[in-house]
Amino acid sequence: MPHIPTDTDVYEVFAQHGSSTPLNHVGSIVSPRRDTAWHLAKETYGRRDDLVTLWVVRRDDMIVPSAEDRGLLAAKTRMPHRQPGFPTARRRDRAAAAETAGSASQVRDSAPAAHRDEAPGAGEAGLADLWLALADDLFVLGNRLGERICDYIDVEEALAVGSIGQEALAHAGTILTLRGFDQPAVDAWFFDRAQEQWQVSRVIERITDWPSTVACGLVVAAAVTVLAEQTAQVETDAAQLSAIAAVREEQLVHLDHWRRWARALSDWPETRAEFTRAYAEVTELAGDVFGARPQGGPAGALPGDPAPAATLHERLAALVGGGPGSQLPEHPLPRTAGLGGSALAHSLAQGRVVRDAYAPGVFS
Amino acid sequence: MTPDQLADVVGAVTDPEIDVTLRQLGVLRSVSLTDDRIQVNLAPTRLGCPGLGEIARRVRSALADAAPGQEVEIVWERGAWQPAAVTPAGRDVLRMAGYRVAGADPRCPYCGGEDVMRAGRFGGSVCKVPYDCRACGSLFDVIGTAGCSAALATSHSRQGGS
Incomplete structure (x- = not known):
């Protein structure tokens, strides 16, 4: 009392x-x-x-x-962002930290691989297939990140993951739109295909725990920026160019975010071993990121002209190969349809649940 | 109605999130008229903007009132929007609402101070980046970073946030 x-x-x-x-x-x-x-x-x-x-x-x-009521006054939540003074205190702390950290935190910042000369127009048809496969990856990544936005006790991280997921989905849709899909066709592509018809990278199965998700996010963002840079060199249509440039700009921000996480997870003694293991496993699977087979082509085949895939793979290696214990294969590997495991299956099932709950005709 | 008059109708439609018109925000690119079909070209501020559907609905609704019976086609010019497309009037409206537009060194919309710091890379919407004013302590958002890496790099050496 x-x-x-x-x-x-x-x-x-x-x-x-x-x-x-x-x-x-x-x-x-x-x-x-x-x-x-x-x-x-x-x-x-x-x-x-x-x-x-x-x-x-x-x-x-x-x-x-009274003295014995102290326990009643202790915080009832472990979520600091729920507390009234949080935004102000947090930003003040970070302002102070940023001033003292100096340039130490700027190491290994995003520096996209330098452009190399390409034979003009080389493998343009191949690039379209690579984009379509990456759209599949972005779609699953975006869905999986969207499921995580309420998991964090850090409000900034929730905003970051929510934004990255939202933009990954938008980029997946943008890629299809640039390929000539209208909105119903985009919906049909993502929601009406059976899992066996999807051509996701093997890394997608690993979007499970947080260290692996960070590694997957890094690989996908790096792949998109690399492909966007290559496309910008061979594309001539102004509307396509500005859309591709916007995708690249936005993905560079994502790439930077994942790199900060990768750096932090490999610097902290508590997480170093786990992250190094996850990064090695994910990069080992990332060999097929640029291994899309042509639409309608034989299963297991590389794009008609393997040269762009090899060049892109090399640039991807420059972006992700420096991580802790990277196992990225030396050469690109073909993608296989029907992978994606529970990450893809869950995304597709959730998509169906959401769509079934809408009135008929909303998704024509 | 002439295309210019139709453009005025579309230009007066307001954004779903901030009380600023599509013309002020630079989202309206052009309006053209062929026979019975009106084509409206719009530029999203960010590819992942969740307001595109609502903006399209508002534009269709405004045109249905102004030019009944005419077919409307909305074309999204992805990646075409730039912070420079915001009109001077739009900048004033945004500043009054507590926003700044990316492009130059950001200044606090409340006190005009230049001692501001980025407080993270991701704001409450994908088109916003949060900033702190260290002069007056206000929090504000800078709008528009897609295709504007210069704005992201501005206070790179003293950024906070994740």
């Missing part, structure tokens, strides 16, 4: 000194009579400053905690 003090002559004084400052407890007074307490408080605490308001409360009337 709260402790109730017995001295009836003690009054607690609360004063507000300016209209933009809160009411503060400024001290206590002892007054033998209730009707003189307020004036005594004003003389004691308000003589030298203007006061906006002054509250005087008899301590006897207040409900205050």
